[in-house]
Amino acid sequence: MRTLIITGIALFLGCIISYSQDDVDKNGSKKPTISRTINLITVTNNIYMFKGKGGNIGVSTGEDGVLMIDNQFAETTPEILNLAKRLSDKPIQFLINTHHHGDHTGGNINMINNGTVIFAHDNVRRRLMEDERRKFAKEQETAFNKKLDKLAKDGNREIAEAKTKGSIRNMGDFTPSVNTYPAITFTDNMTFYYNGEKIMVFHVQNAHTDGDVMVYFTDSNVLHMGDVFFNGKYPFVDINSGGNYDGYIKALSRALILIDEETKIIPGHGDLATKSDVKYSHDMMVALKNSVAYEYVSGKTKEQIIANKDLTKIYDAKGFGDGFISTEKFVGLIYDITKKQYGKLKPRKN
Numbered sequence: 200m201r202t203l204i205i206t207g208i209a210l211f212l213g214c215i216i217s218y219s220q221d222d223v224d225k226n227g228s229k230k231p232t233i234s235r236t237i238n239l240i241t242v243t244n245n246i247y248m249f250k251g252k253g254g255n256i257g258v259s260t261g262e263d264g265v266l267m268i269d270n271q272f273a274e275t276t277p278e279i280l281n282l283a284k285r286l287s288d289k290p291i292q293f294l295i296n297t298h299h300h301g302d303h304t305g306g307n308i309n310m311i312n313n314g315t316v317i318f319a320h321d322n323v324r325r326r327l328m329e330d331e332r333r334k335f336a337k338e339q340e341t342a343f344n345k346k347l348d349k350l351a352k353d354g355n356r357e358i359a360e361a362k363t364k365g366s367i368r369n370m371g372d373f374t375p376s377v378n379t380y381p382a383i384t385f386t387d388n389m390t391f392y393y394n395g396e397k398i399m400v401f402h403v404q405n406a407h408t409d410g411d412v413m414v415y416f417t418d419s420n421v422l423h424m425g426d427v428f429f430n431g432k433y434p435f436v437d438i439n440s441g442g443n444y445d446g447y448i449k450a451l452s453r454a455l456i457l458i459d460e461e462t463k464i465i466p467g468h469g470d471l472a473t474k475s476d477v478k479y480s481h482d483m484m485v486a487l488k489n490s491v492a493y494e495y496v497s498g499k500t501k502e503q504i505i506a507n508k509d510l511t512k513i514y515d516a517k518g519f520g521d522g523f524i525s526t527e528k529f530v531g532l533i534y535d536i537t538k539k540q541y542g543k544l545k546p547r548k549n
Contacts, residue, residue: 236275239282240471242463243419245394248471249282251275253302257414257423257465258283261394264292267315268414268423268465270306279306280313291315293391295400296381297425297467298408299326299440308379318389319381320402322410326440327380403427406450407434407467409441413450415457422458423465427451430469430476432522433514433529434484444488444536451481468522483514491533495541501534 237251249256253271256279265287270279283291296304296319304327307317391398396418403411407426414423426435427450436442454477458464464472487510494504508515511526520526 237271237278237282239286242421242465242471246416246419246421246463247286248465249279250470251278253305254297254300254426254467255423255465255469257421258286259394259398259416260287260289263394264289266293266295266391266393266398267291267310268295269297269303269425270294270310271302272305273309274305276306276309293318293393295319295412295414296323297414297423297427298411299323299330300408300426300437303425303467307381311378311382316383317381318383318385318400320410320412321384321386322408322441324380324384326408326410331379403446403450403453405441405443405446406436407442407447408437411450413454419463420459420461421463421465422454424454424467424477426467428454428464428466428469428472428477428480429522429524430464430466430472430480431518432469433519433524433526434480435524436532438532444484444533448481448484448488451477451484455481483519487511487514487530488533488537491530492537492541495534495537501531501538504534505530 237249240248240250242248242257245260247258247260249258249271251271253275254269256271257268259266265283267283270276280291291310291313292315294307294310294315294317296307296317298304298320299322304323307327311317385400386402388399388401391400396416399415399417400412401415403413411425411427413425413427415421427447429435434447436444436447454464455474458474458477460474462474464474464477466472466476490510491504494507494510499507504510505527508526511520511530514520515526520529
């Protein structure tokens with residue numbers, strides 16, 4: 200019965216309501232308009248999806264307050280807060296980062312300054328700190344070179360270099376900006392009891408990254424998958440951040456065990472989805488891995504395999520290669536993984 204009611208509400212509302220930042224009339228009432236960057240999509244009677252240029256945001260509203268999943272970019276925070284206020288007069292109490300990428304965590308500092316407590320996997324906090332440390336090192340290098348060039352114009356370059364090193368040393372060592380990081384981290388799973396339901400947050404190892412989590416609203420039967428699921432597109436497996444192709448497939452398999460045909464799925468990118476969409480992506484990844492492996496052991500080169508459009512034509516026809524990851528990049532990734540798995544083979548002579 201609950202599922203029928205939720206489905207009816209979603210169909211009645213057409214699932215999509217959009218607001219802009221000045222969408223209140225002179226009487227203070229909400230008036231639907233078209234947002235420039237973010238669409239507000241009704242998932243259930245109290246769970247919503249914000250769809251914009253960054254990763255998809257999940258929002259739970261209720262008596263306890265507002266719980267948010269991901270927050271896109273820093274520049275979108277005002278619009279995100281504005282949309283949240285139209286759903287609830289309560290504050291955004293909790294925020295969950297599904298992983299560390301900037302299109303999902305870019306607004307962290309703004310949310311923290313707004314009084315929100317952020318949760319994430321241990322590796323998310325670690326990688327955010329590493330990103331800031333690299334940024335600090337790059338800023339130091341840039342400052343060093345500018346200072347050196349300026350002093351070198353007026354005299355001996357060795358003396359200028361010594362003076363520059365002393366000047367840069369005064370900048371101090373790297374100090375993390377704690378306000379940009381999750382305040383609470385966990386290793387495996389955690390549970391929220393919030394807005395009248397049990398919300399399960401669980402880590403999937405080495406999938407899109409090494410810090411991915413999914414968030415499952417048990418009573419509402421809604422799953423936010425973060426970037427472990429790109430609906431209708433080839434996924435981004437971030438090898439440099441601990442991502443793993445086989446781990447990604449395992450994560451999709453885990454989701455398929457958890458959900459059913461009535462589950463509403465919020466992907467990291469793409470439209471609101473169902474179990475069949477997740478299964479299609481899972482089967483696509485398995486099929487392409489097997490196809491590329493066959494071509495590889497047959498002696499085909501990387502260039503030949505990428506050029507073989509028959510391998511991906513059924514997916515490309517559906518627009519899978521039109522996203523962040525092109526067909527060529529995705530097939531190339533699978534080739535690299537296959538080569539590592541099978542070892543170097545001599546190309547077959549024509």
